[in-house]
Amino acid sequence: MKKNKANKKQSFILGAAILSFCLLVVKVIGMLYKVSLSRLYGGVGAGLLNNAYELYIPLFTLATAGFPIAVSRMVSESMSKGRYRDVKRIKAVAIPFFIVAGIISCLLMVLFSFFYVRIIEAPDSFLSMLVLAPAIFFGCLVSAYRGYYEGMRNMVPTSVSEIVEAFVKLAVGYSFAYFVMNYGEKLFGITDKNDLLKYSVAAAIFGITLGSFFSFLYIYLRYRIEGDGITKDMLRSSPRPRSKKDTFNILLHTAIPIGLGALVMSVAGTVDSALIQRRLISMMTNSPDSLLSQYPGMISPETIEVGKVHTYLWGCYGYAMTIMNLVVTVTQAFGTTAMPNVTDAYTKGNREYLKSSIETVMRVTFVFTLPAGFGLTVLADPIMHVVYGYIDGVDISIDILKLMGIAVIVFAAATPMCSMLQAVGRVDMPLKLYTIGMLIKVVSNYIFCGIPQINVQGGSIGTFLCYTFVIIVSIYVLVKETGIMPDFKVALIKPLIASIICAAAGRVSYELLAKVITDGRAAIYINLILSVLVACVFYVVFLLLLRAITKNDILMLPKCNKIVTILEKYHLGLV
Numbered sequence: 001m002k003k004n005k006a007n008k009k010q011s012f013i014l015g016a017a018i019l020s021f022c023l024l025v026v027k028v029i030g031m032l033y034k035v036s037l038s039r040l041y042g043g044v045g046a047g048l049l050n051n052a053y054e055l056y057i058p059l060f061t062l063a064t065a066g067f068p069i070a071v072s073r074m075v076s077e078s079m080s081k082g083r084y085r086d087v088k089r090i091k092a093v094a095i096p097f098f099i100v101a102g103i104i105s106c107l108l109m110v111l112f113s114f115f116y117v118r119i120i121e122a123p124d125s126f127l128s129m130l131v132l133a134p135a136i137f138f139g140c141l142v143s144a145y146r147g148y149y150e151g152m153r154n155m156v157p158t159s160v161s162e163i164v165e166a167f168v169k170l171a172v173g174y175s176f177a178y179f180v181m182n183y184g185e186k187l188f189g190i191t192d193k194n195d196l197l198k199y200s201v202a203a204a205i206f207g208i209t210l211g212s213f214f215s216f217l218y219i220y221l222r223y224r225i226e227g228d229g230i231t232k233d234m235l236r237s238s239p240r241p242r243s244k245k246d247t248f249n250i251l252l253h254t255a256i257p258i259g260l261g262a263l264v265m266s267v268a269g270t271v272d273s274a275l276i277q278r279r280l281i282s283m284m285t286n287s288p289d290s291l292l293s294q295y296p297g298m299i300s301p302e303t304i305e306v307g308k309v310h311t312y313l314w315g316c317y318g319y320a321m322t323i324m325n326l327v328v329t330v331t332q333a334f335g336t337t338a339m340p341n342v343t344d345a346y347t348k349g350n351r352e353y354l355k356s357s358i359e360t361v362m363r364v365t366f367v368f369t370l371p372a373g374f375g376l377t378v379l380a381d382p383i384m385h386v387v388y389g390y391i392d393g394v395d396i397s398i399d400i401l402k403l404m405g406i407a408v409i410v411f412a413a414a415t416p417m418c419s420m421l422q423a424v425g426r427v428d429m430p431l432k433l434y435t436i437g438m439l440i441k442v443v444s445n446y447i448f449c450g451i452p453q454i455n456v457q458g459g460s461i462g463t464f465l466c467y468t469f470v471i472i473v474s475i476y477v478l479v480k481e482t483g484i485m486p487d488f489k490v491a492l493i494k495p496l497i498a499s500i501i502c503a504a505a506g507r508v509s510y511e512l513l514a515k516v517i518t519d520g521r522a523a524i525y526i527n528l529i530l531s532v533l534v535a536c537v538f539y540v541v542f543l544l545l546l547r548a549i550t551k552n553d554i555l556m557l558p559k560c561n562k563i564v565t566i567l568e569k570y571h572l573g574l575v
Contacts, residue, residue, distance in 0.1 A: 022159030029166035029328040034322045035387055036174050037204055038315075040181055041197060042392040044308050046315030048201045052128040054273040055116050059105045060136050063354035067094065067101070068147030069422065070255035075151025076343045084234045085241040087151075089228035093247045102140030109133040120277050122311055124198040138436070140214035145219045152229060157219050165215035173207020202231045257428040264431065268438035268466075271446055273314065276459055279449040290452035298396055312393065313456045319388060319397035320404050327372045328412045342423035346482075355484045361416050362475075362491040367414045367548065370495050371539050374503035376405030377511060382528040389521075403460040410467035417474040417556050421481075429477055433470045441466035501542050506535030 078086040113129035142165075146158040181200040184190040190199060234409050242250070283291045284307070291309070292299065303312050340363065345354040376383065380401040388394045418430040441462040448458030476501045479485055510531035517523045543549050 002336040022155075022163055026162045026166040027326045027487060029163075029170050031322050031326065031387070033166075033170045033174060033207075034318075036170075037177060037201075038319060038388060039391050040177060041201070042315075044303065044315060045197050045201060046318050046393075047308075047311035048122065048125050048128065048197065049204065050314060050318040050321075051117075051122050051125040051273070051311075051323060052132050052201070052205055054270045055109060055112060056128055056132050056136065058270050059109045059112070060139055067251070067255045068143040069419075070251050070427075071144065071147035072151040073254060073343055073422065073427075074251060075148060076153070077347050079152060080143050080347045081240060082234075083241070086238070086247070087228075087230060088235070089241040089244065089247050090251065090278050091144075091148050093251060094148070095141075097248075097251075098140045098144040102137035106133045106137045109136060110389075112502065114276075117422070120310075121281065121307075121404050124188055125195060127198060131202050131205045134210060135209040135212040138209070138216045138338070142212065142216040142219050145216075145223060148228070149175070154229065157222055160222075161215045161219040161248065164218045165211040168211035168214045168273055169207045171207070172210050173204045176206055177201070177204035179203070181275045218229050239569040254427055254430065258432045260273055260431045264434040264438050267442055268406045268434075270460060271438075273444055274464070275442065275445055276317075276449050276456060277310045277314055279458075280313055280455060283450070283452060283455065284309050287452065291455060294452060294455060295396060298393075300392070314398040316393040317400055317456050317459060319384070319393065320401040323376065323383060323387065323401060324404050324408045324411075327369060327376070327408050328415075342420050345422045350461050351484065354482060355486070358420060358478065358482070358484060359486045359491055361420055362486055363495070363548070364417045364494050365413050366495045367543070369409050370499035371502045371535070372406075373405045373409035373412075374499050375506055375535065376505040377402050378405075378503045379528065379531065380405065382531075385521075385524050386528055400457060400460065404463075407460045407464040407467070410471050411463055414467045414470045414474070417471055417478070420478055421474055424478065426477060426481055429474070433473055437466040437470045473574075491546060494546040495543070498539055498542040498546055498548060500539055502535045502539035506540040509534040 034046075034049070038050060041049070071090060074090050075087050078090065110130060113126055113133075117123050117126045117129070117277070121386050148162065149155070149157040177200045179491075180188075180190075180203045181196060181430055184196050186197060188199075190196045288304075292304070299309060299312060303309060342354070343358045345357045380398050384394050384398045384401060388397070418433070421427075421429045444465050445458050445462035448454045448461045449456065451458070453521070454461070475486075510527055513527040513530055514523070517526055
């Protein structure tokens with residue numbers, strides 16, 4: 001029996017905190033999943049795993065990217081105007097579309113798998129791609145409900161569904177992969193090492209598909225049992241809803257540019273994967289010594305002999321990407337929560353509220369991304385060894401992460417910036433920015449990845465150039481459209497200064513601790529944890545001294561009134 005409780009809106013800070021925390025948990029679980037598999041497989045197996053994702057992501061984006069955001073924006077706008085019957089109509093129109101889109105995209109992945117594995121010369125990835133295809137269908141269904149709840153500024157259903165998906169992926173995927181890898185020969189008669197790896201990776205991927213199913217099952221049952229917070233009284237007081245045709249046309253008009261923008265960057269990621277690997281293949285064909293000399297003794301003769309150096313290096317790149325995605329996940333939550341909050345302010349026409357909302361999104365985004373990116377760069381070595389130990393390829397991934405740490409600052413910040421453009425009605429702009437950004441990325445990757453001294457590192461350079469362009473232009477357009485000039489001193493400059501100090505404190509403390517605590521591998525864990533704590537203390541202190549945190553930022557969080565009282569008593573920070 002469905003029980004509709006009165007809808008309770010969450011502030012941007014609270015919504016972002018809830019979603020960020022849960023998605024961070026999800027990413028940690030996902031990281032454990034990938035790290036465990038990397039330890040089980042090594043570089044080549046990690047490359048096969050990454051290849052399956054590279055085709056899945058753009059097709060999943062094609063099916064879902066624009067419509068959940070469009071649903072969120074339309075629901076938020078209707079809720080702001082008290083048009084609750086329209087909210088119900090939006091959901092009724094969206095669900096059938098997501099079902100059809102999921103079926104079509106699932107079939108497309110099956111079809112494209114035949115061609116993609118030939119392009120990247122990785123036929124062992126084919127089975128994994130087939131097993132992953134149904135995850136698109138279930139992902140479409142769950143995305144419809146997530147967009148609906150997010151538009152109401154209720155981030156809990158999205159958060160819990162993400163955790164359910166990640167937990168099943170880790171528990172089932174790794175268990176199946178481990179079982180096949182260790183008992184496949186005895187129970188199934190798989191004697192060839194490459195075949196054993198291929199079936200084990202496919203078993204791991206099956207966990208992802210099963211996770212997406214249980215994620216949908218949770219959010220569907222939640223809606224059926226608890227409802228959405230819209231009461232019968234709210235529906236009775238609501239004006240007559242739009243027709244299904246008009247609702248679908250608005251949904252389509254809003255979703256297409258948003259979806260195409262996300263699709264462009266997802267396709268760019270797949271093009272990146274293919275392009276980078278093709279450039280590596282070309283170097284191994286024309287000048288193998290130039291490439292291999294960059295990694296003396298790091299790539300096994302067996303990997304070189306079977307012609308899988310490109311897959312191996314791509315797997316090493318994936319090691320660093322797994323760490324980087326922790327940062328990106330949190331700011332995706334900022335983008336998700338920014339959409340309904342900025343839409344609400346823009347719809348109501350309250351310039352002061354709109355200015356405050358824009359500045360809050362920018363400030364919180366850079367307060368997080370700047371220290372996280374610098375931290376990955378200066379502590380790349382201990383981070384990679386703590387996460388991956390000393391597995392094959394980890395030394396190569398350390399240098400990749402150092403450069404990727406700088407790139408992730410702009411990469412992670414792009415989503416919230418573009419979400420604000422969509423919130424103020426410029427749903428077309430991210431598509432244009434991402435298209436140009438993709439071209440910048442592809443061209444730069446082609447150039448830099450073809451240089452033996454840079455090779456796979458060119459991917460990080462392309463990412464930095466692409467998203468730097470996207471952020472600069474998106475902020476310019478946002479200012480132009482709204483007529484509101486954010487306070488960049490508080491939103492960007494002050495967090496930047498505090499982040500540089502934070503990174504320096506983290507690196508210096510790690511170097512000093514490494515001279516004192518030297519007891520084997522345990523020392524790396526201890527030194528990293530202590531140096532991160534030192535860096536965090538320096539960061540918070542300098543944020544307060546520079547007055548980069550506002551009083552409202554803290555008050556938006558639950559039960560934080562006492563913190564504000566203490567800070568004001570000692571005249572610390574808070575503008």
